[in-house]
Amino acid sequence: MKTDITGTIFKIKRFSIHDGPGIRTSVFLKGCPLNCIWCHSPEGISSDIAIWHDNSLCIACGQCVKACPNSALKLSKESESIINIDRSICSLSGDCVNVCPTGAIQFTGYKISVKDIMSEIEKDILYYNKSEGGITLTGGEPLYQPGFSSEILKACKEKNIRTAIESCLFCDKETIDRISEFVDLFIIDMKIYNKAKHVQYTGKSNEIIKDNFRHIAKSGKDILVRIPMIKGITDTKENLNAIEEFVHGINKLIPIEHISYNPLTENNYKRLGLGFLLKNSTP
Numbered sequence: 567m568k569t570d571i572t573g574t575i576f577k578i579k580r581f582s583i584h585d586g587p588g589i590r591t592s593v594f595l596k597g598c599p600l601n602c603i604w605c606h607s608p609e610g611i612s613s614d615i616a617i618w619h620d621n622s623l624c625i626a627c628g629q630c631v632k633a634c635p636n637s638a639l640k641l642s643k644e645s646e647s648i649i650n651i652d653r654s655i656c657s658l659s660g661d662c663v664n665v666c667p668t669g670a671i672q673f674t675g676y677k678i679s680v681k682d683i684m685s686e687i688e689k690d691i692l693y694y695n696k697s698e699g700g701i702t703l704t705g706g707e708p709l710y711q712p713g714f715s716s717e718i719l720k721a722c723k724e725k726n727i728r729t730a731i732e733s734c735l736f737c738d739k740e741t742i743d744r745i746s747e748f749v750d751l752f753i754i755d756m757k758i759y760n761k762a763k764h765v766q767y768t769g770k771s772n773e774i775i776k777d778n779f780r781h782i783a784k785s786g787k788d789i790l791v792r793i794p795m796i797k798g799i800t801d802t803k804e805n806l807n808a809i810e811e812f813v814h815g816i817n818k819l820i821p822i823e824h825i826s827y828n829p830l831t832e833n834n835y836k837r838l839g840l841g842f843l844l845k846n847s848t849p
């Protein structure tokens with residue numbers, strides 16, 4: 567087991583009850599091959615670390631502006647955000663993060679070793695055992711960092727901790743085969759059945775995803791399908807029926823959950839200084 571291997575994550579959430587059965591620790595990995603216009607964790611799409619600014623926590627003290635060695639930050643009275651960030655000249659020195667008294671300015675992720683993740687995970691083994699919970703790798707897309715994910719899953723299995731992975735399955739089959747033996751439950755995000763619409767709203771075709779789904783289902787692994795309910799895009803009768811026909815055409819016993827959309831998602835785009843495409847794209 568390579569516990570010194572490191573990867574990039576943006577969050578570890580203990581006592582999670584929405585990412586699989588029982589009480590779980592969810593590890594959110596950075597990087598995703600898709601670019602869904604509704605993504606509720608846009609900080610997880612890029613594998614690069616950046617900084618973000620949360621207006622609701624900012625008291626406009628200007629400490630970060632003074633501390634920045636590159637003059638990448640400006641206090642703004644006119645724009646919607648109190649601090650304007652020029653990310654093209656930010657060197658990620660972290661000076662702003664260190665001086666901010668409220669945590670309004672933060673890195674969007676951090677490097678961590680498998681060993682350090684396991685120290686967090688192992689704190690709640692008792693809860694996993696009592697609730698039939700465990701850990702869930704999510705993101706972003708955990709299979710975007712296959713080596714790192716596979717070492718975390720392996721380390722969990724060594725400790726008899728149940729494992730789940732939440733994935734969009736946009737990866738090669740070898741990646742799935744590499745991690746499959748260490749995964750108890752695949753939580754598969756299926757978004758849009760129609761290929762052209764999948765390309766339109768996520769940036770990629772879903773052919774690989776469908777192939778990988780068949781591959782996992784054939785192996786007999788436990789699967790839970792999740793569909794994010796995006797108004798007028800994924801929540802149409804046509805789309806929901808098509809996904810259900812596809813999934814249950816392979817195995818009638820695979821459960822399908824509809825996941826309601828968090829209306830506060832737009833704030834995450836503002837923190838990153840990104841436009842929120844969903845706002846103008848909903849039919």
Ligand code: SF4
Pocket residue numbers: 617633634635636637638639655656657658659660661662663
């Ligand atoms: S991380 Fe460093 S360079 Fe980037 S904005 Fe903050 S202080 Fe400036």
Ligand code: SF4
Pocket residue numbers: 619623624625626627628629630631649665666667668669670671
């Ligand atoms: S240091 Fe923090 S609270 Fe102060 S202006 Fe900068 S982001 Fe806002």
